Amino acid sequence: MEIISEKKKGGSSRELELYFGPQHLGMIGNFSITLNVRGDRIVRAEANPGYLHRGFEKLMEGRSWIQNFPLVCRVNVIEPGSMEMVYSTAVENLAGVKVPPRGKYIRCIYLELSRIASHLFGLWAYSKTLGFETVGGWAMYHRDLILDLFEELTGGRVYNIYIWPGGVRRDLPEGFEERTKDVLHEIGEKVPDYNQTFFENRLFHERARGVGVVSREEAMNTGGTGQVLRATGLEYDIRKVEPYGVYDEIDWDVPTREDGDAYSRIMVVRDEMIESVHAIFKLFDKLPGGPVYNKIPNPFKWNIPEGETYVRLESSRGELGLYLASDGGRKPYRAHFRTPSYPHGLTILEKALAGESISDTGNIMISLYVTAPEIDR
Amino acid sequence: MSSIEEKITANFDGIEVRKIEEGRIEVKTKKEALLSTLNFLKDEGYGHLGLVSCVDRIEEGIFELVYILSRYLVGGEVAVDQASLIVKTEVPRGNPTLVTSVKVFETAEPYERELHEMFGIVFSGHPRLTPLFLERDIDLPPMRKDFDTRKYVEEEFESIPPVED
């Protein structure tokens, strides 16, 4: 993209300041971007987060270890599963709690299911922004089928509050495996329709190719992880780089693309969904018996020894980390979530939007899968 | 090739390196030596700054800044099973000023803005140290330990009367 020369100050190309504000049809979540545009070219974009800031880390310092368990899954509403997993793993590292093997498997099944649900939500948001209402309807319908599975497994549709330190909260209800496989088969049968209607649709190619390009060096310099990196050909996936749970016990591969534009990111998301569906089948085949939960000490008296830990895992949008420090007391001393949308939404988005047209703002933002609650915490 | 610990201790004095858990190595440096340490580590391949955080050690009267570095690539290939570094430095609570590390890691720019707003740490040389999240200007930065959020809610919000018809 050539940079518009400074000379043309007056006339239609004088610089305007527009608010792609919190209340906007193209905006998913509560986030606002201040666009300095000349004509319909964005000269400079400035992200303006903070609309969903609840001061999570301050609240966590005021609650005991088990009281934080329902709070922590509310950091990001689109994929609560990975938040619970990162908090539980951090607490287990600090307190030295072991998780039984069946518990680990159920955790990974639950994480993969919430990854698919989160990708389907992203697909709805992206296709809606590009005008494909039907594809959005399908994605949301399939996501709702997965939410019914969550409701059956954990008792809650969206906030599942399921993974807690020591394992998972309840065992699988009987018949859960068959129903999950039916839902996954139904989604699997729809993939050709998705491809034909959306992924191989020329309109999508026109709108997404070459838009919002983030090169590999740029992504690596500004903390990009997840699809942003994998779309530039780098197989950087925390489930492979730092295996957790049972991801190293099943074989699956990391889909990548080359160009690093919106198109490649969405195609990486699509391939990841298909990969997750296969992973769940493999996990169910190797599901061992036995307990799913090692009882933690009495929650009112649980003093976790002094220390700190940094845990990271692969959420649907990139590397999700948690720096957790304890001073030996009943409450966390400091918790800081490293959420994937933070660098994507603040540094990479501003770089990617520069020089693009206004109509592609929503397109680029959602292809980077920027979700507002994660940035503000 | 020698492990990263020896390399660090070889090149810097007055630095403590300690393995705190599986895959995590803690590197404690002085405030002044921070930028050179980060530069050195970046050249060593630790190009991924995951997080810039701050722990308010109120008893010792210091802010403990935490930089978490991991590796993207090892010799061109994706870095598998590589330990991450937790680089720590201390800043007195009295006047918490520190040189910005945006020149070394561009990722640090929003994190430092947040720490400025939440703890009141001034990063000299930062391109735009403007508020990021908060709408109301609270006199005491909210993430400090001496800021009591429940008392703040009691005074500020509960005191506003409900609307009688």
Place this chain on the structure above:
Amino acid sequence: MDRRQLIKWLKEPLKMSNKYSLHVVYFCTGCGIIEIPPSITARWDAERFGVKPVATPRQANLFLITGYVSLKTLKPIIRTYEQMPAPKYTVAFGSCPIDGGMYWDSYNTINHLDKYIPIDGYIAGCMPRPEAVFAGITHLWTLIDEGKADGYKKYRRNYSQYRSNQERLYGELGWPPRFETEGLENE
């Protein structure tokens, strides 16, 4: 349409048409917004209740405040509410607008939403499921029938109290008062 509905339509066509075509302003204020896409797409289909999302507050008459309200979001909420044309209704989702919910002790979220803008209906749940949303819509219908959904009149009547509450929260707001505050209390 059974006879009773027909008589209602003939008697008050304006209220009935207003009731059965609630246009929701598209503003994702809180975490409850994640239950709105399933409600408006195929599986739950809010269109059967006449609920359709629209882009700007100018075309909307229902404002769904989904979940907690942080201080920075409250300003656009108040502006959006004030920009909506007269017969407008607000429905608040979940526990947070009622009494603070999970973030009751957070320095950046408000605990009682009805101190700043009038609310016609609260839906319990954290967060409410699509069925609860539709039950909320039918609750709103009954309120409109009985003429009790008069949040906007209450806003105008007690505008000085609302305005003073808002100003106590933010110091000075960036826009002039919507209605003249003196001499309006007794209207």
Place this chain on the structure above:
Amino acid sequence: MSGKRPSILNSLGAGKYLFRRPKTIKYPFELKEPAPRYRGFHLNDWDACTGCGNCEDICPNEAIEMVEVPELEEAPEEGRTNLRPQINYGRCCFCGLCVDVCPAGALRLSRDYLHIHFDTDTFTFIPKDQKSAGEKFLPEEEYSVLKANLDHRRQDYEGFSQDLDFSLFRLDRVPMPQVPPEERKLSFIEQVIGYTKEEAKGEAERCLECGLCEDACPAGLNIVDYVGAIYEDDPDESLRQIFKDNPLPSICGRVCMKHCEDACSLGKQGDPVAIRWLKRWTADSIEDYKRSLELTPGEDKGKKVGIVGAGPSGLSLAYFLRLKGYGVTVFDSLPGAGGATRIGPPQYRLPLDAIEKDVNYIASLGVEFRFCTTVGEDVSFEEIRDVYDAAYLAVGNSDPLSTGIENADKAHLALDFLRSNKIGEGVEVGREVVVIGGGNVAMDAAREALRLQHMQHPETSVVTKTVSLEDWDELPATGEEVEEAREEGIQFNPAWGPKKIEVDGDGRVKGLLCTKVKSVFDEDGRFNPSFDEDREKFLEGDTIIEAIGQKPDFSFISEETFGKLEFTERRKVRVNENGMTSLPGVFAGGDIVNTNLDAVTAIADAKVASEGIDCYLSGK
């Protein structure tokens, strides 16, 4: 992929869905049943709920508040309050932690989720259970989705409920190492060996800090604090908390009736916290109380108090008064302090050195003990009333009762039997012993007799039998005691009344003739047993022990002062709220005043009397 540009018409393929059935759930007409584990509004079974408040403590959003429900009856000693959780759905996040922490398993979540209203006050609700509250719940046919809200919900629509292997508390107790029955019945070694440090910490960690035990304890000990201090590795702090209300931890740690454990909320579905054994661990693990207690007698108030009887009540009063700075002299006819606890419970339950440990500490506070001095013989009660500014009657029930049946003189009296075995020269027992009585003293006598039999007749087969008026479920002895006695092979004959002691030619006891008991208490609950005369039974036995209770012995009080002493209708000394009897300056406590007849209530009376004496003597 990027070579051939896909045609624009591809997406028309989606047209085939035009002719398929829509997947919409037509909500008000078609209902999607919530999952069996759904987390909706709360259900609370009021019969099981004890109002312990654990749900209120665990709730991260302070949504639960314990509220008094007047129509429920309160029973602190059984650990039931009339508080019930009130849920504020303006705060609740439906996480279910309260369900996982409820020790009684009373709180569950239902599958109801509909409540819509314009008034925020209706979102606060005291959940009731479907069994008792008809008006709160609709039967199946009347339930309609649009009408459902907090006021009326569907009957037995339980959702997320408790699962004991996922609960936030541990139901089973850390096992206490004890000597097995076959081994312990051969000697007097202490049966309960005691916790190690880790075991004590593990047991103390179970306590949910709900405080039901503190309401049930007659002496109101700070149980949550001292158990918490054990968990925090601080036995000194734990001892300080105990000594605020109870100066005899070593004694009470072994023989207390543990009202607290009956009230413990964990006891509803599992083993209560072993509070008594933890108190004993604190007392045992600290060698010298003095170093960790740092208690000094109050500055001298120049007044002296005479205490008659060095039992738990007398000793505690001495301790409390010394802290207030009064001079104290304790009179007791026994050679050592401890009163009933000294001569009653045998060595395997309460060894003498445990008693001495507590007594020595109290003595070190400057209490003057006058042992082997019987009030009424060596010194008169009137003398005490004149010399001392106040007197305290704590003589306890020291006079054993006899059945008065034929040849009753041939039988041993339980108290004398136990006393001589513990501090006297001991008693010879035959090969078959029959103990008359069903209380704790009878259990002690029977188990002690069994041990003596094994020691005095090593190789021969010996048997001990007990006969009691009460049937199995009415036995006054604590369940544990009866259980341990049966483990040791003691044969029980419940619901049989003693009629006549058979004696052979030269006066040796042959056995006991008993008649069947129809009922022990008459219709308005007073003790007046009725017998079925024609059903009789003969129990062989060469030694008979009578353990049917004790009564106080007021012979040391002169006639005219005794006349002025008022009694309640249950023959207990009447005392006002300060513990003072009708005689001015004379206070009373212990078994002669309260009806629990145990050490901890005696200590509670002493605490009340210490405040009373302080006010009386400083003229308030």
